[in-house]
Amino acid sequence: MTDTGSTQEQDPVEPVAAPAADTGDEVSDEAVVAPASTDIDPAAAAERAALLDGVWDVVVVGAGPAGSSAAYAAATRGRRVLLLDKAEHPRYKTCGGGIIGPSRDSLPADFKLPLQDRISAVTFALNGKWTRTRRSKRMLFGVVNRDEFDLRLVQAAEQAGAVLVTGVTATGVEQQGGDSRTVFVTLAGGGRVEARAVVGADGSASRIGRHVGVSFDQIDLGLEAEIPVPESVSREWAGRIHLDWGPLPGSYGWVFPKTDSGTLTVGVISARGDGERTKQYLADYIRRLGLSGFTPLVESGHLTRCRAEDSPLSRGRVLVAGDAAGLLEPWTREGISYALRSGRLAGEWAVQVAEANGAADVRRQALNYSFAIKAGLGVEMRAGKIMLASFEKRPQMFHAAVSLITPAWRAFARTTQGHTTFAQLMRDHRAARKLASVAGR
Ligand SMILES: Cc1cc2nc3c(=O)[nH]c(=O)nc-3n(C[C@H](O)[C@H](O)[C@H](O)COP(=O)(O)OP(=O)(O)OC[C@H]3O[C@@H](n4cnc5c(N)ncnc54)[C@H](O)[C@@H]3O)c2cc1C
Numbered sequence: 001m002t003d004t005g006s007t008q009e010q011d012p013v014e015p016v017a018a019p020a021a022d023t024g025d026e027v028s029d030e031a032v033v034a035p036a037s038t039d040i041d042p043a044a045a046a047e048r049a050a051l052l053d054g055v056w057d058v059v060v061v062g063a064g065p066a067g068s069s070a071a072y073a074a075a076t077r078g079r080r081v082l083l084l085d086k087a088e089h090p091r092y093k094t095c096g097g098g099i100i101g102p103s104r105d106s107l108p109a110d111f112k113l114p115l116q117d118r119i120s121a122v123t124f125a126l127n128g129k130w131t132r133t134r135r136s137k138r139m140l141f142g143v144v145n146r147d148e149f150d151l152r153l154v155q156a157a158e159q160a161g162a163v164l165v166t167g168v169t170a171t172g173v174e175q176q177g178g179d180s181r182t183v184f185v186t187l188a189g190g191g192r193v194e195a196r197a198v199v200g201a202d203g204s205a206s207r208i209g210r211h212v213g214v215s216f217d218q219i220d221l222g223l224e225a226e227i228p229v230p231e232s233v234s235r236e237w238a239g240r241i242h243l244d245w246g247p248l249p250g251s252y253g254w255v256f257p258k259t260d261s262g263t264l265t266v267g268v269i270s271a272r273g274d275g276e277r278t279k280q281y282l283a284d285y286i287r288r289l290g291l292s293g294f295t296p297l298v299e300s301g302h303l304t305r306c307r308a309e310d311s312p313l314s315r316g317r318v319l320v321a322g323d324a325a326g327l328l329e330p331w332t333r334e335g336i337s338y339a340l341r342s343g344r345l346a347g348e349w350a351v352q353v354a355e356a357n358g359a360a361d362v363r364r365q366a367l368n369y370s371f372a373i374k375a376g377l378g379v380e381m382r383a384g385k386i387m388l389a390s391f392e393k394r395p396q397m398f399h400a401a402v403s404l405i406t407p408a409w410r411a412f413a414r415t416t417q418g419h420t421t422f423a424q425l426m427r428d429h430r431a432a433r434k435l436a437s438v439a440g441r
Contacts, residue, residue, distance in 0.1 A: 048165060048167075048168070049191060051163070051165055052082070052165060052168075052191070052193050054080075054194070055182055055194045055195065055196065056080050056081065056082045056193065056194065056195045056196070057074065057079035057080045057081060057195070057196050057197065057351070057354045058070075058071075058074040058079055058080075058081045058082070058195060058196070058197050058198070058199065058347070058350045058351065058354055059081075059082045059084065059185050059193050059195035059197075059198050059199075060074070060081065060082070060083045060084065060162075060198075060199045060201055060347070060350075061084050061170040061185060061198065061199070061200050061201060061202045061207075061208050062084070062085060062200070062201035062202035062203055062206070062208075062322075062324065063083050063084070063085035063087075063089065063150070063153075063154050063157075063164065063166070063201075064093070064150055064201060064203060064322060064323070064339060065103075065149075065150065065153055065322065065336050065339035065340050065343060066199075066201035066321040066322025066323065066324065066339035066340070066342060066343035066346070067083060067085070067199065067201030067202070067321075067322070067343060068083065068150070068153035068154050068156065068157045068343070069106070069108075069153070069157075069321075069339070069340045069341075069343030069344045069346075069347060070199040070201055070321055070343040070344065070346045070347035070350065071083040071157035071160075071162040071199075071347060072108050072153075072156055072157040072160050072162065072344070072347065073343070073344045073345075073346075073347025073348050073351075074162070074199075074347040074348070074350055074351050075157060075160035075161040075162040076160045076161075077348070077351050078161075079351055079354065080163075081157075081161065081162040081163065082162070082163050082165065082193065082195070083154070083157055083158075083162045083163065083164045083165070084165055084166075084168045084170060084185070084193070085154075085164070085165075085166045085167075085168070086166075086167065086168060086169040086170075086202075087166060087167075088166045088167060089147075089150060089151045089154050089166065090147035090148060090150070090151040091147060091150070092146070092147055092298060092300070093146035093147065093150065094222065094224050094300040094301065094302040095146045095224075095302075095336075096143070096224070096254055096256045096265050096267055097116070097143050097144040097145055097146050097149065097256060097258070097265065098119075098141055098142075098143055098241075098256060098334065098336070099113060099115075099141055099142045099143065099144055099149075099336060100141045100334060100336075100337055100415075100416045100417075100418060101141065101416065101417045101418015101419065102337035102340075102341065102418045102421075103336045103337040103340055104141075104142070104418065105418055106337060106340035106341050106344060107153075107340065108153070108156040108157075108160070111152065111153075111156055112152070113142060113144065113149070114144055114145070114148040114149055114152060115142040115143065115144060115260075116142075116143050116144055116145055116257070116258040116259055116260045116261060117142070117143050117238060117239060117256075117257050117258065117259040117260070118139045118142055118239060119139065119140045119141050119142065119143065119239060119240065119241050119256075119257075120135060120136050120137075120138065120139050120140055120239050120240075121133055121134065121135040121136070121239060121240040121241075122134055122140070122240070122241055122242075122243060122412075123240060123241070123242045123243070124243050124244075124245075124399060124402055124403040125242070125243070125244045125245070125399075126244075126245050126395065126396060126399040127244065127245065127246060127247050128244065128284075128285075128288045130399060130403070132403040132404070133240070134402070134403065134409050134413075136413050138417065139417075140413055140416045140417055141416045141417065143241075143256045143257065143258060143265075145258055145261065168187055168188075169187065169188035169189075170185050170186065170187060170188075170202060170207055170208065171186045171187060171188050171207055172185075172186045172207055172208075172210070172211055173185055173186070173198060173200075173208060173211040173318055174186060174192070175315075175316045175317060175318065181196065182194050182195060182196055182317075183195055183196075183197075183198055183316065183317045183318065185198055185208075195317070195354075196317065196353070196354035196355075197317050197318075197319070197350040197351070197353040197354040198317060198318045198319070198350070199318075199319050199320070199321055199343070199346045199347060199350050200212065200318060200319070200320040200321070200324045200325075201320070201321045201322050201324050201339070201343055201346070202324050203322070203323045203324060204302070204303055204304060204305050204323040204324070204326075205303070206320065206323070206324035206325075208318060208320060208324055209320050209324040209325060209326070211315065211318065212312050212313070212314065212315040212318055212320050212325075213311075213312050213315065214307060214311050214312065214320060214324070214325055214326055215307070215308045215310075215311045215326075216305040216306060216307060216308060216311070216326050217306065217307075217308040217309075218271075218305070218306040218330055218385075218388075219271070219272040219303055219304070219305050219306075220250075220269050220270060220271055220272055220303065220304045220305075220333060221269065221270060221271075221272045221275060221278050221301060221302075221303055221304075222267060222268070222269040222301065222302050222303070222304055222333065223267060223268055223269075223278055223279060223282045223299075223300075223301045224265055224266065224267035224282075224298075224299070224300055224301070225265075225266050225267070225282065225286065225296040225298070225299045226258075226263050226264075226265055226296055226297045226298040226299075227263060227264045227265075227266055227286075227291055227294050227295075227296050227297070228262055228263045228294065228295075228297055229262060229263065229264055229291070229294055230262075231262065233264075233291075233294075234257065234259055234262050234264075237255065237257040237259070237264060238257060238259045239257075239259075240257065241254060241255060241256055241257070242254065242255035242289070244285060245391075245395040245396075245398065245399050246268060246270065246281055246285075246395075247281060248270040248271070248274065248277055248278065248281060249270075249271065249392040249393075250270065250271055250388055250391060250392040251268060251269060251270035251271075251278070251281060252268070252269065253266070253267065253268040253269075253281065253282070253285040254266070254267055254268075255289065263297065264291065266282070266285065266286055266289065266291065267282070268281045268282045268285060269304070269333050272303060304323070304328055304333045304335065305323070305326050305328070306326050306327075306328050306330045306381065306385075307325060307326025307327060307381070308326075309378070309381075309382070311325075311326055312370075313325055313366075313369060313370040313373055313374075314366035314367075314369060314370060316362065316366075317353050317354075317362055317366075319346045319349060319350055319353070319366060319369050320346070321339065321342040321343045321345070321346035322335070322338065322339030322342055322343055323335055323339065325342060325373075327339070327342045327373070327377055327381070328381075329380065329381070329384045330381055330384035330385045330387070330388045331384045331385075331387040331388040331391060331422070332384070338377055341376070341377060342373055342377060345369060345372050345373060346369060349365055349366070349368055349369035349372070350369075352365040352368070353365045353366055353369075379423050380421055380422065380423050382423070383421070383422040383423035383425075383426050384422055386426070387422055390437075407431070408431075411425055411429070411432065
């Protein structure tokens with residue numbers, strides 16, 4: 001399946017506090033576009049227009065992990081950087097908030113992770129059965145609440161010199177091509193911003209990605225519930241996550257404890273197209289965990305999209321990063337490290353695009369960005385797709401491996417810690433290649 005993203009995408013809501021789970025199938029992205037500048041007061045509008053004025057070296061659209069990283073990277077190089085977001089931070093984001101080693105290693109210098117918990121144990125289950133807990137002497141990864149984490153990333157970009165403007169929704173890009181030295185980001189409610197380079201980091205329903213022509217070959221629906229629990233329950237979960245290999249092909253569920261705030265994030269993910277069964281899986285999972293007696297604070301859904309291998313990463317003076325580019329680990333659907341890493345590269349190469357000498361040089365710099373992504377994250381994604389294809393066919397083999405075979409558990413643990421990657425495991429270990437190929441038959 002190839003989805004060019006050019007048609008009206010059916011996309012998710014990002015509720016602040018919604019009672020019912022959204023399957024992500026009924027609500028168009030148009031409905032979640034943030035308050036456009038139509039009903040703001042004229043003085044504020046004039047102030048904002050003045051702020052947006054002039055030619056920026058780099059305009060970054062979207063202030064999630066990818067956009068903040070891009071803005072930070074470009075601003076630390078002394079360039080004039082504008083960071084736009086339709087939302088006001090802190091804002092809710094549907095996400096487990098798992099910060100694996102590669103995410104930690106890609107944060108700005110001196111960044112203080114607002115950790116809710118440090119994970120050192122995993123309880124694995126196969127659709128509720130064959131439960132086994134494995135423990136590590138060392139921390140595996142950390143968990144954060146995305147509103148706090150993303151706010152700190154935005155602040156780091158601002159401290160580096162980027163100018164943040166929120167409540168502004170980008171609708172597209174106008175660029176002439178040829179030797180034109182600038183491009184325009186168009187805004188909802190009229191108005192546009194001029195830049196020498198643009199980074200599109202506006203998430204999985206990206207407007208900028210649509211302009212670039214990003215295409216996807218894997219789309220999944222993630223559903224989550226933020227469940228406040230009493231201290232006695234919270235204590236049971238401290239330092240431990242739960243992973244359940246699910247009943248739908250390629251699906252799994254998770255519990256990530258947000259111990260400091262006394263909540264559990266319980267979620268499931270599965271291929272898009274069967275919203276009702278995905279919703280049922282989440283309900284069953286919550287019930288099996290004994291958590292259905294607690295009322296969720298937030299229930300939400302969001303689509304994740306993985307890029308097709310030949311999908312573009314740039315067009316003219318525009319680069320895309322993070323979810324906007326479809327950069328996401330295909331098996332686990334982990335995306336924060338992909339967003340941080342691609343965002344930083346996009347910020348660095350956007351500076352080169354901004355300073356390029358003529359159209360050929362713009363093309364060269366943009367291609368350099370594409371090469372950097374494909375050589376790193378592209379290789380990782382290819383390995384993740386092999387893992388997913390095998391996991392879809394034989395989840396029981398994956399379960400047996402990680403829960404019973406110590407070297408496989410260690411490989412899993414070392415991957416979350418950032419000491420190795422799925423691609424490296426497949427390169428270096430015949431057993432990993434064999435597991436993937438046997439399971440995939
Ligand atoms: C259910 C679920 C659980 C997940 N759990 C994890 C996990 O535990 N760990 C992990 O690593 N990954 C996880 N992910 C993936 C992760 O959330 C994303 O990959 C990550 O947020 C991507 O970051 P980003 O900066 O590219 O996009 P986002 O974080 O989506 O940020 C995009 C920003 O752009 C803004 N924006 C959007 N449109 C516009 C517009 N038109 N104009 C202006 N601004 C705009 C938005 O307001 C937002 O602030 C999960 C995903 C789902 C769906």
